[in-house]
Amino acid sequence: MSLRLAALPKAKVPPPGEHYDVVIVGAGPAGLSAALYASRFLLKSVVVSEDVGGQLNLTNEVDDYPGLLRIAASELVARFRDHAEKLFGVPIYTNITVQKFERIGDEFYITGTRGLSIYSKTIILAVGARRRKLGVPGEKEFTGRGVSYCSICDAPLYKGKEAVAVVGGGDAAMEGAILLSGYVKKVYLIHRRDQFRAKPYYVEEAKRKPNIEFVLNSVVKEIRGDKVVRSVVVESKDGTVRELAVDGVFIEIGFEPPKDWYQSLGLETDEQGYIKTDEWMRTNIPGVFAAGDAISMWKGFRQIINAAASGAIAAYSAYTYLTQKGLIRRA
Numbered sequence: 001m002s003l004r005l006a007a008l009p010k011a012k013v014p015p016p017g018e019h020y021d022v023v024i025v026g027a028g029p030a031g032l033s034a035a036l037y038a039s040r041f042l043l044k045s046v047v048v049s050e051d052v053g054g055q056l057n058l059t060n061e062v063d064d065y066p067g068l069l070r071i072a073a074s075e076l077v078a079r080f081r082d083h084a085e086k087l088f089g090v091p092i093y094t095n096i097t098v099q100k101f102e103r104i105g106d107e108f109y110i111t112g113t114r115g116l117s118i119y120s121k122t123i124i125l126a127v128g129a130r131r132r133k134l135g136v137p138g139e140k141e142f143t144g145r146g147v148s149y150c151s152i153c154d155a156p157l158y159k160g161k162e163a164v165a166v167v168g169g170g171d172a173a174m175e176g177a178i179l180l181s182g183y184v185k186k187v188y189l190i191h192r193r194d195q196f197r198a199k200p201y202y203v204e205e206a207k208r209k210p211n212i213e214f215v216l217n218s219v220v221k222e223i224r225g226d227k228v229v230r231s232v233v234v235e236s237k238d239g240t241v242r243e244l245a246v247d248g249v250f251i252e253i254g255f256e257p258p259k260d261w262y263q264s265l266g267l268e269t270d271e272q273g274y275i276k277t278d279e280w281m282r283t284n285i286p287g288v289f290a291a292g293d294a295i296s297m298w299k300g301f302r303q304i305i306n307a308a309a310s311g312a313i314a315a316y317s318a319y320t321y322l323t324q325k326g327l328i329r330r331a
C-alpha cells in the first residue's frame, strides 16, 4: 500500500489570530501521538514546541517500543514526526515557548515567544520535564566546560580522556556510564545510595565493564577546575571525602516538570509540580488536558509507550469534550 504524504507547512509560526480545535504544546512522544490522534478525529490541530523529540533526544537507542525491535532514538523521533506531520498533516512549529493561556468565551487565547498569538478550544499540555540540577559549587560555573547533563549527546567529546564522573543511579546514569566507558579510560559512577533505580539489565552491564568504578553511598560536594573541570569532590556516608581527578562530570539525576509557568495559570499539580490528571488526561481546567512526562500519573514508570498512550488518550478526551460541548463545526 502506498501512502500519499501531505505537503509540509512553510511558515515558522502559526498564523497570528488563527483558531484551532486543539493546540498541542510539546513535540515529544506524547505531543506527537496526541497530534496523530487529534488528526484522526478530524480536529483542526497544531503543535507548538521548543523542540521535537523531547527526552528521546537524550537517548541513544530504543529497544523497548513494541514492534520496532531496536531503533536509533533519532530515527524514532523522525518517524513520530513524519507520522503526525507528513502522513496526517498536523503542522509542527518549533523553537516556540508557550508562555500563557487564558480563557476567552469558549476558547483559550495562547501566547508565547516569537509572537505566538493563537486561539484554541482545547489545549493538550505535553510539555515534558527538564533536567534536575545538583546545586553544588562549580556546577553552574562549569556547565558547558566539563559539566554536562547529557552523556548520550556529549560522550564522543571525551574520546581518549583519562576519567569522567557520572552522577545518578537511574537508567540515564547507567546508560551514560556504559557509553562513556567506551570513550574514556575510567568512569566513576557516583550514586547517593547502594540501590539503583536503573533496570537490572543496565546495572549488570555496567558492573561487567572493568573501567567503571562504582562510588556508592556518596554525594558530590563540589566540582573544581580552572578553565575546564579538573576534579570532583565526593563525600561518602561515613564522612570520608575524596577528590577524584576527572575531565568531565555528567549529571544524570533525573528530571523535574517545567512547573513555574503552568502553576501560575491555575493548573493543579502534585507536590513536585507534575500536572494532576484523571485517567482521561483531564486537568482541573475544563478543556485543558495533559500527557507525557509532565503528568503526575505513572510518575514512577516514565516510558515512551506511556507518553504515547497518554497523548492518544488526551486527544480522544479533547475530541469528546468538543463533541459534548457542541464545539466542533464541520463544513
Ligand code: NAP
Binding pocket: 059, 061, 132, 133, 134, 167, 168, 169, 170, 171, 172, 173, 175, 192, 193, 195, 196, 197, 198, 252, 253, 254, 255, 300, 301, 302, 303
Ligand atoms: P530517575 O530514574 O529519576 O533516576 C534519577 C537518579 O538520580 C536516582 O538514582 C536518584 O537517586 C538520583 N538523584 C536524584 N536527585 C539527586 C540529587 N539531588 N543528588 C544525587 N542524586 C540524585 O532519572 P533518569 O535516570 O534520568 O530516568 C528518567 C526516566 O527516563 C526513567 O523513567 C527512566 O526509566 C527513563 N529512561 C529510560 C532509558 C532506557 O530505558 N533506555 C534511558 C534513560 C532514561 P535515588 O535513587 O536515591 O532517588
